[in-house]
Amino acid sequence: MLLIHCPYCDAARPELEFRYGGEAHVARPADPATVSDEAWAQYLYFRANPRGLHAERWRHIHGCGRFFNALRDTVSDRFVAVYEAGAPRPDAAETKR
Amino acid sequence: MSEARAANPTPPTPAFPDDAEASLQSVGAAARFVLRGETPAARLAGEALGVAAPGRINRAEAAGLRAMLRLGPDEWLLVADGEAPAGLAGSLAQALDGTPHSLVDVSARQVGFVLDGRLAARLISAGCPLDLRDGAFPVGAATRTIFLKAEIVLWRRAAQTWRLEVWRSFAPYLIGHLAEARRGAADL
Ligand SMILES: [Zn+2]
Numbered sequence: 001m002l003l004i005h006c007p008y009c010d011a012a013r014p015e016l017e018f019r020y021g022g023e024a025h026v027a028r029p030a031d032p033a034t035v036s037d038e039a040w041a042q043y044l045y046f047r048a049n050p051r052g053l054h055a056e057r058w059r060h061i062h063g064c065g066r067f068f069n070a071l072r073d074t075v076s077d078r079f080v081a082v083y084e085a086g087a088p089r090p091d092a093a094e095t096k097r
Numbered sequence: 098m099s100e101a102r103a104a105n106p107t108p109p110t111p112a113f114p115d116d117a118e119a120s121l122q123s124v125g126a127a128a129r130f131v132l133r134g135e136t137p138a139a140r141l142a143g144e145a146l147g148v149a150a151p152g153r154i155n156r157a158e159a160a161g162l163r164a165m166l167r168l169g170p171d172e173w174l175l176v177a178d179g180e181a182p183a184g185l186a187g188s189l190a191q192a193l194d195g196t197p198h199s200l201v202d203v204s205a206r207q208v209g210f211v212l213d214g215r216l217a218a219r220l221i222s223a224g225c226p227l228d229l230r231d232g233a234f235p236v237g238a239a240t241r242t243i244f245l246k247a248e249i250v251l252w253r254r255a256a257q258t259w260r261l262e263v264w265r266s267f268a269p270y271l272i273g274h275l276a277e278a279r280r281g282a283a284d285l
Contacts, residue, residue, distance in 0.1 A: 001226055008154065008169070009240075010154075011155070011233075013227070014226035016226050017226075017242060062243045062248050063240060063241055064169040064170060064240075065168070065169045066169060066170065
């Protein structure tokens, strides 16, 4: 079973306790009424879907309940880094590879 | 629906082959609260409860039949076995007055069991993917996790004694699968 390190529990926990939450760092436009249809569609529906490192949200739903972010390699399924919600994407972890 | 049943329903009785290797007992009626807030709120609730609020996540502290389990960074489960929720709710609300928090009575939402014996950890492992060995899950550790399809709260009270809390409607499911695991572990 895949083990995922929860930054709030600070422990490796079984994948079954987690729920995937989609791409991370997708900011909702501050004033949706002023956003064009194209920009709103971009926000709602378009994601990077990279081959390689992907910053994504996870929720430790059957554990501490918290959302957090992770850098995961979509080729190897390896978790390169996990970090708390609100923290910036850790570039150091990418250059270290 | 009768008022009494809604307020404090009787927990289901475990249908479990009780012996020295493994026993499963219902803890009976208990008062339970979910406290959400920062550390000061937890400390005040702990003082009202007479329990030291656990400082670390996924740890529990107990005093007599009362306990506090830290299930999340800002979430504590308060349990008082054998008590009615009403009295405790009052003293907790009084202690927390003026401190930002949320306090929810979940006494009737879930039921508690004590699983005890040499095979106890093996039976839990039949449905729970957590590492339950001493180094990873020592005495005093407590966490929300899953048992097959049911969410449970698991608390290691002693080396071979485990407290399980499960939402009421999942209790027969949990008991049934523990009993099934017990049959499978008969030769261990
Ligand atoms: Zn967690």
